[in-house]
Every structure is written in C-alpha cells, then in structure tokens.
Amino acid sequence: MSRFNDFGNQLYSGERSINFISKRKVFYLVALAMLALSILLPAARGGFNFGIEFRGGSEYRVSASKVDSTIAAENAVHTIKPGVQVNTSTIGANTIRVQTPQLSDTESESVRLALAKAYKVKDSNVASSFIGPNWGADITSKAISGLVAFVILAAILMALYFRTIKMSAAALLALLHDLVITAGVYGALGFEVTPAAVIGFLTILGYSLYDTVVVFDKIRENTLEVEFSETATFAERVNLAINQTLVRSINTSIVAVLPVAAILFIGAFVLGAGTLRDISLALFIGIIVGTYSTIFIAAPFYSHLREGEAKYLKAAKKVFAKRA
Amino acid sequence: MSTRNGISKAAIKSLVWLLVLLFGIAGIIGLNKLSGEAKATFVPNLALDLSGGTQIILTPVVAEGVQVKEEQLTQAVSIIRQRVDSTGVSESQINTSGNNIVVSIPGIPDKNTLALIKSSAKLEFRAVLVASAGTKTTIGKEGSKPIKTSTAKPKDNSDLNLIDASTQKKYEKLDCAKSFRKPGQIDPTDKPLVTCNRDLTEKYVLGPVELDGQDLSDAQSGTVTGANGTATNEWAVDLSFNGAGGDKFGKITGRLFPLAEPRNRFAVTIDGYVITAPATRSVITGGTAQITGSFDQKSSSVLADQLKYGSLPISFMVQSQENISATLGSEQLQAGLLAGLIGLLLVVGYSVFQYRALSLLTLGSLGIAAALTYLMIALLTWRQDYRLSLSGIAGLIVAIGITADSFIVYFERVRDELREGKALNVAVEAGWNRAKRTILVSDAVSLLAAGTLFALTVGNVKGFAFTLGLTTLIDLAVVWLFTFPMFRLLAQTKFFASGHRFSGLEIRESSSFGYTGRGQFRVAPQVSGAKAAQSSKEAERRQTIAERKAAADSTVSSTQEETN
Numbered sequence: 001m002s003r004f005n006d007f008g009n010q011l012y013s014g015e016r017s018i019n020f021i022s023k024r025k026v027f028y029l030v031a032l033a034m035l036a037l038s039i040l041l042p043a044a045r046g047g048f049n050f051g052i053e054f055r056g057g058s059e060y061r062v063s064a065s066k067v068d069s070t071i072a073a074e075n076a077v078h079t080i081k082p083g084v085q086v087n088t089s090t091i092g093a094n095t096i097r098v099q100t101p102q103l104s105d106t107e108s109e110s111v112r113l114a115l116a117k118a119y120k121v122k123d124s125n126v127a128s129s130f131i132g133p134n135w136g137a138d139i140t141s142k143a144i145s146g147l148v149a150f151v152i153l154a155a156i157l158m159a160l161y162f163r164t165i166k167m168s169a170a171a172l173l174a175l176l177h178d179l180v181i182t183a184g185v186y187g188a189l190g191f192e193v194t195p196a197a198v199i200g201f202l203t204i205l206g207y208s209l210y211d212t213v214v215v216f217d218k219i220r221e222n223t224l225e226v227e228f229s230e231t232a233t234f235a236e237r238v239n240l241a242i243n244q245t246l247v248r249s250i251n252t253s254i255v256a257v258l259p260v261a262a263i264l265f266i267g268a269f270v271l272g273a274g275t276l277r278d279i280s281l282a283l284f285i286g287i288i289v290g291t292y293s294t295i296f297i298a299a300p301f302y303s304h305l306r307e308g309e310a311k312y313l314k315a316a317k318k319v320f321a322k323r324a
Numbered sequence: 325m326s327t328r329n330g331i332s333k334a335a336i337k338s339l340v341w342l343l344v345l346l347f348g349i350a351g352i353i354g355l356n357k358l359s360g361e362a363k364a365t366f367v368p369n370l371a372l373d374l375s376g377g378t379q380i381i382l383t384p385v386v387a388e389g390v391q392v393k394e395e396q397l398t399q400a401v402s403i404i405r406q407r408v409d410s411t412g413v414s415e416s417q418i419n420t421s422g423n424n425i426v427v428s429i430p431g432i433p434d435k436n437t438l439a440l441i442k443s444s445a446k447l448e449f450r451a452v453l454v455a456s457a458g459t460k461t462t463i464g465k466e467g468s469k470p471i472k473t474s475t476a477k478p479k480d481n482s483d484l485n486l487i488d489a490s491t492q493k494k495y496e497k498l499d500c501a502k503s504f505r506k507p508g509q510i511d512p513t514d515k516p517l518v519t520c521n522r523d524l525t526e527k528y529v530l531g532p533v534e535l536d537g538q539d540l541s542d543a544q545s546g547t548v549t550g551a552n553g554t555a556t557n558e559w560a561v562d563l564s565f566n567g568a569g570g571d572k573f574g575k576i577t578g579r580l581f582p583l584a585e586p587r588n589r590f591a592v593t594i595d596g597y598v599i600t601a602p603a604t605r606s607v608i609t610g611g612t613a614q615i616t617g618s619f620d621q622k623s624s625s626v627l628a629d630q631l632k633y634g635s636l637p638i639s640f641m642v643q644s645q646e647n648i649s650a651t652l653g654s655e656q657l658q659a660g661l662l663a664g665l666i667g668l669l670l671v672v673g674y675s676v677f678q679y680r681a682l683s684l685l686t687l688g689s690l691g692i693a694a695a696l697t698y699l700m701i702a703l704l705t706w707r708q709d710y711r712l713s714l715s716g717i718a719g720l721i722v723a724i725g726i727t728a729d730s731f732i733v734y735f736e737r738v739r740d741e742l743r744e745g746k747a748l749n750v751a752v753e754a755g756w757n758r759a760k761r762t763i764l765v766s767d768a769v770s771l772l773a774a775g776t777l778f779a780l781t782v783g784n785v786k787g788f789a790f791t792l793g794l795t796t797l798i799d800l801a802v803v804w805l806f807t808f809p810m811f812r813l814l815a816q817t818k819f820f821a822s823g824h825r826f827s828g829l830e831i832r833e834s835s836s837f838g839y840t841g842r843g844q845f846r847v848a849p850q851v852s853g854a855k856a857a858q859s860s861k862e863a864e865r866r867q868t869i870a871e872r873k874a875a876a877d878s879t880v881s882s883t884q885e886e887t888n
Contacts, residue, residue, distance in 0.1 A: 095655075209769045
C-alpha cells in the first residue's frame with residue numbers, strides 16, 4: 001500500500017501532479033462525444049426498452065420449475081388465450097418469467113394454473129402480476145417532479161454554502177452529464193427500464209452531487225484568498241485540490257462500487273431480472289461516471305467559469321510576471 | 325486546543341453518548357416487549373416482495389380536473405381495511421401512496437376477498453325507469469316506438485321523458501353478455517344511466533342519482549320477523565338511513581309506490597352495475613327499510629356487506645396487482661443478504677489493504693452503523709409499521725459505501741495533516757476540523773436528496789429514499805460519536821502515534837517532501853537547475869497562505885499554522 005500512499009503523498013505535495021485543468025478542452029470534447037453517443041445510440045436502437053410496468057400487461061413467475069423449456073409456457077398460455085404474444089425468459093437457476101398482454105382476472109387465474117401444470121409445480125409456486133399501463137408512468141412522473149425539486153434545492157444549498165452560484169452551475173452540469181450517460185448506457189445496451197432502474201437513477205443524482213461537493217469543498221479551501229497569492233493562480237489551486245483529493249476520490253468510488261458490484265453480481269447471476277439487478281446496474285454505471293465527471297468536468301468547468309474574473313486575471317498576471 | 329487528558333475525557337464522553345443511544349433504543353424496544361406490547365419487536369417485518377403475498381394498487385377514478393381530497397382517501401382506506409378484515413385475513417396492510425391506495429395481503433387471497441377489495445366503488449340509488457331481460461332488444465322494420473311520452477320537460481326523476489332517443493337506442497342495443505362498461509367509467513349523476521345487473525340477466529334505464537352511500541348508515545342481514553312477532557325462514561337485508569337520507573328515502577318511496585312495475589323499483593348500483601333493484605311495497609318514512617326476495621343467508625349477507633362497505637366516497641380502479649410466492653420472496657431475501665455480505669467483505673478487504681490497522685476503526689464504525697440501523701428499523705417496524713423491502717435492502721447496501729466515505733474523507737484529511745509534518749494527535753484534531761465541514765455539507769446534499777424524494781414520490785422510490793435518509797443520519801451520528809472519539813483515543817497509543825508501518829498512518833519521506841519534525845513543514849525543497857524552473861510552478865503552488873506571506877518577505881521559513 002505504501003506505493004499508493006506515496007502516490008497520495010506526491011499528489012498532495014504537488015511533486016506529482018496531473019494537470020486536469022489545462023487539458024480540459026480534451027475532456028469537454030470527450031464529454032460531448034459521450035453525450036452525443038448517449039443520445040444517438042438509444043435513438044438508433046429505437047428508444048428505451050421499457051419494462052412491463054410502463055407497457056402494462058400480465059406477468060407470471062414460475063419458481064422451482066422442473067421443466068426447462070420456454071415453449072411449455074407459450075403452449076400453456078395459448079390453451080387459455082390463443083394467439084396472444086408471450087415473452088418468456090429464464091431467471092436464475094429455475095425461475096421462468098412469462099409476460100403476456102393484459103388478461104382478465106379469470107383468464108389470468110386459468111393461465112396461472114395452466115403454467116403450474118405445464119411446469120409440474122404447486123399452484124403456489126406460480127406468482128401472477130397484473131400491471132396497468134399507467135403504473136410506471138405514474139411513478140416516473142412523480143420521480144421527475146422530485147428530481148426537479150431536488151436539483152433546485154441542491155443548487156440553492158450549494159450556492160449558499162460555497163458563496164458562489166458558479167459552483168452550483170458546474171456541479172449541476174456534471175450531474176446532467178452523469179444522468180444522460182447512465183440513461184444512454186441503458187438505452188444503448190437495451191436494458192429494461194423498470195421502476196427499480198428509475199430508483200437507481202435517482203440515487204445517482206444524490207451520489208453524483210455528494211461526490212462533487214466533497215471535492216468542491218477542498219477547492220473552496222484551496223482557493224480562499226487566492227487573488228492575493230503571488231505564487232499560484234486560481235486554476236493551479238483548483239488543479240492542486242483535484243490532485244489532493246484524488247486518492248480520496250479513488251478510495252471512495254471503489255468502496256462505493258464494491259457493494260453495488262456485489263448486488264449486481266447476485267442480482268444478475270442468481271436472481272436474474274428484478275429489483276436488485278435494475279437498481280445496482282444504474283448505480284454501478286452512475287457511481288463510476290459520477291466520480292469521473294467530478295474530476296474531469298465539474299472541477300475544470302468551475303475553474304473555467306471563474307478564472308476569467310477580473311480579480312483572478314489580475315492575480316494570475318502578477319504570478320506569471322513573477323515567474324518569468 | 326485541549327490537553328491530552330481533556331481530549332480523552334471528551335472522547336470518552338462521546339462514546340458514552342453513543343452507548344446511551346444504542347442501549348436506549350434497544351431498551352425501549354426490550355422493555356415494551358417484556359411488558360407485553362405485542363408489536364414491539366427486534367425482528368424487522370418484511371414487505372411483500374420478501375415475505376410473499378399479494379399487493380394491489382388502487383387508483384381513484386375522478387373526472388378530469390377534480391382533486392382527490394386527503395380525507396376522502398383516509399376514509400376509503402378505513403373502509404377497505406374494514407372489508408379486508410371482515411374476510412378474516414390478518415396482517416394486511418392498507419396504505420395511501422400519493423393518490424393511490426396500496427393493499428398488501430399475505431399469501432394469495434381468495435376470489436371473494438379480491439372482489440371485495442376491487443369493488444371499491446361508489447354506492448348509488450337510482451329509480452328504475454325501464455327494465456327488461458339482458459339481451460339485445462329485437463326491433464321490427466318500422467323501428468321502435470319512442471319511450472318518451474311527450475316533449476315536455478321531465479317533472480321528476482321517474483319521468484319517462486328523461487329518456488331521449490340516444491339513451492333509448494343505447495338501451496335497445498345493450499347486450500349484457502358483451503362487455504359494455506370500461507373499467508373505472510364515470511357516469512354523470514344527473515343523467516339517466518343505461519346498465520345491467522351484476523348477474524348480467526337484466527338491463528335497465530335508471531333515473532338520476534337520488535341517494536348515495538353516505539346517506540346509508542347501516543345494512544344488516546337477518547330473517548324477516550313474521551306478522552305476530554315470530555321468526556320466519558325468509559332472509560332479508562335491513563337498511564338504516566341517516567336523518568337526511570331517511571327523509572329523502574321517504575319522499576322517493578312516496579313517489580315510487582303508486583307507479584306501475586318496473587317504475588316502482590329503485591336500483592342500488594356499485595361501480596355502475598345494479599346490485600339490487602327491489603320494488604317498493606310501501607312508503608317508507610322511518611329511515612329503515614327492508615329488502616326481501618329470494619335471499620338465502622349467504623346472499624343476504626353478501627348484499628348487506630356490499631351496501632355497508634360499498635359506500636366509498638370515491639371509486640377506484642385496480643392499477644396493478646402483483647402476487648409474489650413465498651418461495652420467491654425468501655429466495656430474494658437470501659440473495660439480498662448474500663449480496664450485502666459479499667459487499668461488506670469486499671469493503672473490509674479493500675479497507676484493510678488501504679488503511680491497515682486503521683481499518684479496524686472503519687470496520688468498528690461500520691459495525692456500529694449497522695447495529696444502529698438495525699435497531700432503528702426494528703423501532704420503526706414497531707412504531708410506524710415499517711416493512712423492509714428489497715429496494716430498502718438495496719438502499720442499505722448502497723449506504724455501506726456512502727457511510728464509509730465519511731471515514732475516508734476524514735482519514736485522508738488526517739494523512740494530509742501528517743504530510744504537513746504534524747504529530748498524529750494534532751493531525752487528528754486539525755483533520756477533523758476540516759473533514760467535519762465536508763462531511764456535514766456532503767451529507768446535507770444526501771439528506772436533501774432523500775427528503776425531496778421521500779416527500780414527492782410514491783411506492784418503492786419512497787421506501788428507498790427513506791433508507792437513504794435514515795442511513796445518512798446514522799452516518800453522521802457514528803462519525804461524531806464513534807469514529808472521531810475513537811481516533812482521538814487511538815492517536816494516543818504508541819502504535820499509531822509512531823506511524824508504525826502497519827498503522828495505515830505511515831508517511832514516508834519522499835524526495836521533495838519535507839518532514840522536519842513535529843509541527844514543522846519545510847517548504848519548497850531546493851531543487852536545482854533546470855528542474856527548478858520546470859517545477860517552480862508546482863513548488864509555489866504547494867505553499868500555504870502563511871508561507872506565501874513569508875515568501876513575500878523573501879524569507880523561507882517554517883510555519884505551524886496553515887489556513888488552507
């Protein structure tokens with residue numbers, strides 16, 4: 001660990017320094033390219049793949065099935081309701097998920113019993129769900145109003161704490177970047193968008209800002225009274241802050257991502273599609289992108305917004321004059 | 325800054341507070357459990373997705389632009405609860421969630437229970453205008469004769485002039501065997517209604533609504549008392565109206581009684597379907613009425629229940645219905661716990677790798693946080709009927725990372741202070757002073773997210789926001805009452821203070837990094853020649869404000885107080 005610790009020491013002292021600020025144009029371009037891909041790729045695929053909660057329909061889960069066949073489900077459904085579209089997938093070791101268009105109560109119960117027979121399990125092993133088409137939309141519209149309210153409140157909180165609205169602006173830009181890219185990955189890979197995934201998105205929102213605030217607090221410390229400095233410019237102090245918190249950023253994102261990766265692993269390989277997988281997938285992408293965007297977008301953009309202020313320009317001129 | 329002794333005292337005081345908090349919550353639950361409070365528990369209750377059962381989400385159906393009042397929802401919840409309880413199902417949970425009502429029932433409910441929950445509809449009384457068998461009326465070549473007798477304005481709610489040509493056509497075309505109502509359809513209360521009965525055997529044209537469920541105070545099933553006071557075998561349903569309802573009902577029966585069949589009948593509808601349409605045998609002014617007919621004990625009590633509990637202030641439609649088998653639920657719980665365990669082990673492993681002996685502090689803190697969280701959930705299970713769901717567990721697992729971050733921020737700040745050459749006990753204090761600001765403001769953002777989502781969202785999102793907020797508060801409590809005071813105490817041990825190579829606090833001298841002893845920081849190590857020019861930017865940047873001021877006096881000196 002000593003090597004990592006040394007790395008931290010060197011970053012702190014400035015002996016080793018990664019120049020995030022001066023290469024910001026490259027990072028902006030990378031971000032623009034990522035954003036463009038996040039919009040274009042899902043569009044090319046024909047939009048998001050919305051889960052049954054958004055489309056509406058009936059769903060059955062056959063657990064502990066003794067028959068490993070998806071055709072059996074289709075046949076069972078068709079004996080009750082011929083001709084309907086049946087989507088079947090295997091979840092985990094021996095759970096079969098069957099989705100059909102919305103069926104009436106009596107049909108639904110008959111399908112449930114037919115599935116139990118087809119898969120040679122007890123009736124109680126087949127769970128049925130009916131989801132109206134408004135359910136997902138309802139939860140999402142509330143989530144979006146929550147999101148908007150949170151963003152406004154967070155911007156005010158940050159502006160008050162940091163005494164500058166430019167930090168809020170930079171943090172929110174990075175947040176937007178994270179949300180668009182996470183949604184983009186979902187869309188591009190065709191993952192199902194379920195209410196659980198929506199929860200994941202909302203958590204990213206909290207996490208992304210949380211991460212940005214930790215780094216910004218160091219930036220705030222480092223740039224206090226920098227306009228009186230004759231040795232370092234505003235941009236250099238911001239860069240030092242990013243470097244000084246780099247070890248923390250790496251450690252924190254690893255610690256945050258490890259449990260999420262555990263949920264993702266269990267969710268995807270043991271449980272299959274479901275709440276755990278959907279939440280953790282969004283979080284997994286979001287935490288990585290959130291940490292990245294704090295360092296490569298929020299902080300450089302903040303410096304970009306402020307270093308042009310007259311007092312900092314004047315101070316920077318003095319610093320450069322002294323160095324020359 | 326306090327003396328070493330003072331620091332120990334303050335640290336121990338914080339730890340005592342933590343113990344008070346932990347044992348306080350455990351004690352409150354334990355004492356109540358011992359004193360026979362049945363719901364006090366140390367075992368969190370599980371939500372449906374983990375324990376198995378059925379969840380039904382009902383959405384109110386209102387005309388566009390009409391707002392559902394909160395009291396209407398609360399009343400609806402209590403009526404639905406009454407209905408579910410009346411079926412003998414225990415441990416059901418009925419909540420509002422935004423404008424929706426969420427009904428959670430363990431196991432898979434039978435058809436009757438489901439029907440009872442779903443028929444959460446408005447009960448309405450309308451006069452019968454026309455009635456016939458529930459099939460399509462055959463009409464000869466010359467077309468049907470208008471039911472309407474004249475073009476005069478209808479004089480009361482039994483007037484056949486209420487039926488215009490389009491209503492008549494609708495009635496004639498109506499075939500009860502074919503689906504004729506949309507789920508959640510709203511009928512205007514001041515217009516005639518064309519509909520069928522529940523058994524789909526008879527179709528009607530009904531007059532405008534004259535009474536609704538709120539006018540009815542009770543409905544009971546029982547046997548008819550014979551003329552001489554003896555009990556008979558005939559089953560009947562007795563209705564009681566409240567004051568205003570009784571008066572209205574008296575006037576209605578006064579109007580209906582002299583009319584000819586079928587206009588002497590009044591229909592009671594639920595969800596637009598007629599559940600009963602008895603004929604009026606007398607003018608009823610006492611506020612109580614009796615419906616007789618071909619009832620048996622069962623059918624009379626079903627009707628009585630429908631009448632009694634059917635009077636919801638608003639009607640609902642089923643938005644989603646989900647059955648989760650108990651096997652699947654326990655599979656999910658095991659998988660969730662397994663994921664939590666793996667996640668925790670990974671965090672432990674990484675933190676040992678990064679922080680060596682100091683990781684004991686991280687793990688202790690996480691352990692305390694876990695204990696506090698568990699107790700809080702047990703407390704909320706008892707007081708607030710909280711149920712742990714899968715998304716709640718996911719929230720808790722995610723919280724491991726966010727909680728650990730507070731320690732990382734703090735440890736890194738302490739390391740920073742050590743790098744500036746401070747002794748450990750000084751660094752622990754100085755690092756805390758900086759870290760606590762960061763921890764407070766970043767947790768404020770987290771709490772803001774949790775609070776906003778909790779206030780504005782519904783269902784699973786709300787559950788998730790709740791766990792996020794709870795764990796953020798617990799994070800603050802643990803950092804303040806455990807991590808910081810423990811670190812203060814540990815900093816006084818030789819193992820940590822000496823920067824032992826396994827302590828996780830070892831700061832090795834690197835080539836350009838000046839460590840000149842306790843409290844000393846040697847600035848700008850003199851690098852020679854070309855490298856100096858190249859790295860001057862960085863060297864200068866390294867300076868603190870105090871150093872910069874000193875540098876301005878063109879003396880390079882050591883300094884003890886830094887402000888950045």
